[in-house]
Amino acid sequence: MTGTMNITLKVWRQAGPTAPGKFETYTARDVSPESSFLEMLDVVNEKLVLEGKEPIAFDHDCREGICGMCGMMINGVAHGPSKLTTTCQLHMRSFKDGDSITLEPWRANAFPVIRDLVVDRSPLDRIIQAGGFISVPTGAPQDANALPIGKPEADEAMDAAACIGCGACVAACPNASASLFTAAKISHLGLLPQGQPERYRRALSMVTQMDLEGFGGCSLFGECMAACPKGISIDFIKRMNGDYVWGSVSARPEKTVLTSG
Amino acid sequence: MKLDAKIPSGPIQDKWDKHRFEMKLVNPANKRKYHVIVVGSGLAGASAAASMSELGYNVSCFAYQDSPRRAHSIAAQGGINAAKNYRNDGDSIWRLFYDTVKGGDFRAREANVYRLAQVSNNIIDQCVAQGVPFGREYGGLLANRSFGGAQVSRTFYARGQTGQQLLLGAYQALEKEIARGGVKMYNRHEMLDVVLVNGVARGIITRDLVTGKVEAHVADAVVLGTGGYGNVFYLSTNAQGCNVTAAYRAYKKGAAFANPCYTQIHPTCIPVAGEHQSKLTLMSESLRNDGRVWVPKKREDVGKKPSEIPEEDRDYYLERKYPSYGNLAPRDISSRAAKEACDDGRGVGPGGRGVYLDFSDSIKRLGAKEIGDRYGNLFEMYQRITDENPYEVPMRIYPASHYAMGGLWVDYNLMSTIPGLHVIGEANFSDHGANRLGASALMQGLADGYFVLPYTIGHYLASTKFEKVSTDHPEFRAALESVQQRTTRLLSINGKRSADSFHRALGKILWEHCGMARNAAGLTQALQEIPVLREEFWQNLTVPGTGDTFNQQLEKAGRVADFLEFAELLCIDALHREESCGGHFREEHQEAGEAKRNDEQFAYVAAWEYAGDGKAPVLNKEPLEFENVHLATRSYK
Amino acid sequence: MLKFWNTSVGKKVVMGVTGLILVGFVIGHMVGNLQIFMGVERYNAYARLLQEDIIELTWAVRVTLLVSVILHALSAWQLTRRSWAARPVDYALREAQVSTYASRTMRWGGVFLFVFILVHLGQFTLGWTWLLPEYAKGAAYGNVVLAFERPFWVLFYLVAMFFLLLHLLHGTWAVLRTLGVAKNAAEPLARRIPVIIALLVTVGFSLVPLGVALGVVR
Incomplete structure (x- = not known):
């Protein structure tokens, strides 16, 4: 193990959604390069707690890069300098002694700050509610192998399904757009035969909901893809756009059918 | 306390069918009048909430995270078992049942396990229909692999993210029901107590983690899908927020806690690196399919680089002790063997708490590309955490607390000793006995949530008279x-x-x-x-x-x-x-x-009953009868 | 239709389709312009063709272009406002990772191009004398030479072509993705054909003011 290091942290502190926020400076001393980024923050927080001060609030849970709970801007980069890595999987060996690190929450109108580095990402759930599912009630299905799906299609669907919903795409996008998130779910389900009946309806309603939540539009900067810890490709945004256009062209009006019993 | 497991009579293969027929049904028009609280939104909680809402019940679901999709089920890597026998390798419901009872070291309830094996096939059908992108063969059919401790290929998987994909399937079903209005979701809410009225569970107390507001919620039945207590060890593979609070509060209100000492220590985790450590990261035990576990034979070799230790000075202790299962020996056995090697002073890495998991033979045999195809993401994860390249140097692994087989005692209907309080998934104790086999946790969580509780809760609601209760009670x-x-x-x-x-x-x-x-x-x-x-x-x-x-x-x-x-x-x-x-x-x-x-x-089953603060808990025993699987010494030699 | 226009994807599609029309136009325009190197008769005959012989067709093109530019700019303006509203509090620090300079200058570059189009039309089509005092109707070749004998206009046009280059670099790449017709790519951000189109168009256009300035066209 190499020597420990001292790091200066400039952290956004904000007491609540409506409270004004500002940067505070802290020093993390004797940080092990083997520790994870959040473990470094744990140590800073432990010290703050013992001083009777309120520790830095940040979201985290699984700490193995899959739950999507953690995420912050680290020196202006969503999830920090390592590619394909969530904040919790970032390790301090990516930094060096004497470094100064600026920490900010995801910033988007749709993601109001709850406290410090914690933001409200419920708009992402509501985008899923708008159609990010296959309407199949429990108990209805046929045998799993009754519907063969080619390996390439299944693999591509899995590429899209790997999204962890962390919101880094929104955070990194200069437009604060949620297109990559939305497109990933539209593509995951739209690539599979099971998802075909609702494919275009899904694209139309999810895009509409994405707009309603106040996210920006897509300029294809590509920043989302670079920030995505799961490497989700902007090719899926292309797919979403295609489904949206075709859905708009081909949409049939939904009828209310009256039945008598 | 009287423990009545309410196991239906008759031959084991007919019990569940018979029971399903005998259970009372709730009139469709009445279902929306019943309010069910589900605490937890993991595989068990989300699938239960979604399924009950589809049936027409009025459901409230609570999660401490900011979205139901974050629950720790998402971190399960390896796969989910089902007795489909798609490989034609001799699998069957009976075999899955037998393997699970034996794997659990004969400490699980036979009837529950048989039912689990029965519905395992429905789970795969359900998940595929939901769009879970399971791994497939070029012919378009589902792929399988064999997984820790099983001699048939019955594990379905979605790369190394099976738990994630299954949870997202359940999450999407749940969001569908939230949008429809059948489920009201309370994110960032923690359950801090269960409320009993006349001895029956009628609601919970929660704290809104954002505003701090403490609130009461009334319901006709309460379901806990709050996961396991592995974090009691501080360092575990569980998420930071995983806790025993909901289950423990229920225990203090009268729910018996069964077999708390059955904790699973998973053999393939990344060892502790230092004092700062906040969690341990699990790597799928599928790694043991191609990796060979060893430590140096001689204590003086532990400080050497692994490449400097010649073949004859390596102790492939699992292959030596368990020739027929070798590196695939069940979790408890592998973990203990690693501990023994380290206790013997032959552990490697910081603090001498680690053993090697070596892929060099497999790389020689299959090529680095094939190994990369199979385990690439796990190798990357290992390298990200340890800064060591497993293609070149053997991985170091050590066991870590992973899963709790123990949990709140439930009967065949998944109801605890508190009437109306149901417990599903890892939070209950029922199916894994003293040891859980790989790829069985996902199966149990979804079995409870999709295919067992939605039936049994109807029976409870239909056969219970409810007095009107409000939060003013x-x-x-x-x-x-x-x-x-x-x-x-x-x-x-x-x-x-x-x-x-x-x-x-x-x-x-x-x-x-x-x-x-x-x-x-x-x-x-x-x-x-x-x-x-x-x-x-x-x-x-x-x-x-x-x-x-x-x-x-x-x-x-x-x-x-x-x-x-x-x-x-x-x-x-x-x-x-x-x-x-x-x-x-x-x-x-x-x-x-x-x-x-x-x-x-x-x-x-040791079901402990709370007797009051400062008093020793009372032990209640549910005898386990094995009518279909003969008690035998579990041998993997 | 209105529903389509009202979503961010709908507006992007409108922007993309109108952008494609404009790309087609600039390619044709550029090829037409290069006739200036074939002499005064040929160039003036080309101008006469457009302005007299097929004037009905020219008007049809003009109306199409006008509508395209308006829709292109309007959708851009509304989407820009949407993205400003989407992040009311900006980061103290945000480091661009992979986005190109071209993509980041679409908005202000687009505004400059809009101004340029007005100036360009004023000089050579509408004959605004405050922009080109010696403007003579029908003498297309002469007008061009007169304008570009002034270094200021050469510079102005070259700067505009630089912005056009950037705009085309991102626009011609993005449009196929916006319309959802591009193929999947291992490196989705890589762009080859867009670079060729953008370079051809801007170099072709730039040759005219440069030709005059260097005395090749006189």
Whole structure:
């Protein structure tokens, strides 16, 4: 193990959604390069707690890069300098002694700050509610192998399904757009035969909901893809756009059918 | 306390069908009049909430995270078992049932396990229909692999992210129902108590983690899908927020806690790197399909680079001890063997707490590309954490707390000893006995949520008369008040130690004395140390901030307070169980280094009943009868 | 239709389709312009063809272009406002990772191009004398030479072509993705054909003012 290091942290502190926020400076001393980024923050927080001060609030849970709970801007980069890595999987060996690190929450109108580095990402759930599912009630299905799906299609669907919903795409996008998130779910389900009946309806309603939540539009900067810890490709945004256009062209009006019993 | 498992009569393969027919149904028009609370939104909670909402019940679902998609089921990597026999390799419901009972070291309830094996096939059908992108063959059919401890290929998987994909399937179903209005979702809410009216569970008390508001919620039935208590060891593969609070509060309100000493220590985790460590990362045990586990034969070799240790000086101890299963020996056995090697002074890496998992033979045989195709993401993850390249140097692994087989006692209908309080998934105790086999947790969570509880809860609701209750009821007011008092108390100690430091200390006690190997002296010592630590906690804790804001230290303190009580129960159970079975290994009970079960005296479920603060819990026994699987020594040699 | 226009994707599609029309136009325009190197008769005859012989067709093109530019600019303006509203509090620090300079200058570059189009039309089509005092109707070749004998206009046009280059670099790449017709790519951000189109168009256009300035066209 190499020597420990001292790091200066400039952290956004904000007491609540409506409270004004500002940067505070802290020093993390004797940080092990083997520790994870959040473990470094744990140590800073432990010290703050013992001083009777309120520790830095940040979201985290699984700490193995899959739950999507953690995420912050680290020196202006969503999830920090390592590619394909969530904040919790970032390790301090990516930094060096004497470094100064600026920490900010995801910033988007749709993601109001709850406290410090914690933001409200419920708009992402509501985008899923708008159609990010296959309407199949429990108990209805046929045998799993009754519907063969080619390996390439299944693999591509899995590429899209790997999204962890962390919101880094929104955070990194200069437009604060949620297109990559939305497109990933539209593509995951739209690539599979099971998802075909609702494919275009899904694209139309999810895009509409994405707009309603106040996210920006897509300029294809590509920043989302670079920030995505799961490497989700902007090719899926292309797919979403295609489904949206075709859905708009081909949409049939939904009828209310009256039945008598 | 009378434990009635309510196992239906008749041959085991007919029990569930017969029971489904005999259970009462709720009239479709009446379903929406029933309100069911589901606590937890993991595989079990989300699938149960979604399925009950589809049936027409009015459901409220609670999660401490910011979205139901974050629940820790998402971290399961390897796969999910089902008795589809798509490989034509001799699998069947009977075989899955048999393997699970045997794998659980004959400490599970036969009828429950058989039902689990029966519905396993429906789960795969359901998940595929939902769009779960399982791995497939070029012919378009589902791929399978064999997985820790199984001799058939019955595990379905979605790369190394099976738990994620299954949870997202359940999550999407749940969101669909939220959008339809059938489920009301409460994110960032933590359950802090269950409320009983006339001895029946009628609601819960929650704290809104954002505003700090403590609220009461009334329902006709309460379902806990709150996961396991592996974090009692502080370092575990569980998420940071995983806790025992909901289950423990239910225990204190009268729900029996079954077999708390059955904890699973997973063999393939990345070893501890230092004091700063906050969690341990699991790597799928599918790695053991192609990796060979070894330590140096000689103690003086542990400091050497692995490449400098010649083949003849390596001890491939799993292959040596268990020739027929080799590196695929079940989790409890592999973990203990690693501990023995390290205790023998032959452990490698920092602190001598690690063994090698070596892929060099497989890379020679199959090529680096093939190994990369199979385990690329796991290798990357390992390298990200340790900065070592597993293609070049062997991985270092060490066991870590992973799963809790123990949990709240439930009957065949998944109802606890509190009428109306149902417990599903990892939070209950029922299906895995003393040891869980790989790829069975996902199966059980979804079985409970999709295919068991939606039936049994209807039977409960249809056969119970409900008095009208509101949050003004004295029981609700009293529970609300006691939760608020406890919060105030945690905030007003103003001591000098953080909740985290107490948790870390507790974890050390448990890992030392109640970890992979236990003995009476160690457990007795733990039972002396835990109350001392708990005493200090209530004297010397500090929680900054207030109760009416987003306060993560306060959340943590509440969870640690419950762990400090629960840990004692765990050790009491471990001390009382004078045998070695599954994840519970008592050093006094072994034969030639192998675990020795005591079926005459301990073939029962230990269901502990809360007797009041400062009083010893009361032991209730549910005898286990094995009519279909013959009790045998579990041998993997 | 209105529903389509009202979503961010709908507006992007409108922007993309109108952008494609404009790309087609600039390619044709550029090829037409290069006839200036074939002499005064040929160039003036080309101008006469457009302005007299096929004037109905020219008007049809003009109306199409006008509508395209308006829709292109309007959708851009509304989407820009949407993205400003989407992040009211900006980061103290945000480091661009992979986005190109071209993509980041679409908005202000587009505004400049809009101004340029007005100036360009004023000079050579509408004959605004405050922009080109010597403007003579029908003498297309002469007008061009007169304008670009002034270094200021050469510079102005070259700067505009630089922005056009950037605009085309991102626009011609993005449009196929916006319309959802591009193929999947291992490196989705890589762009080859867009670079060729953008370079051809801007170099072709730039040759005219440069030709005059260097005395090749006189």
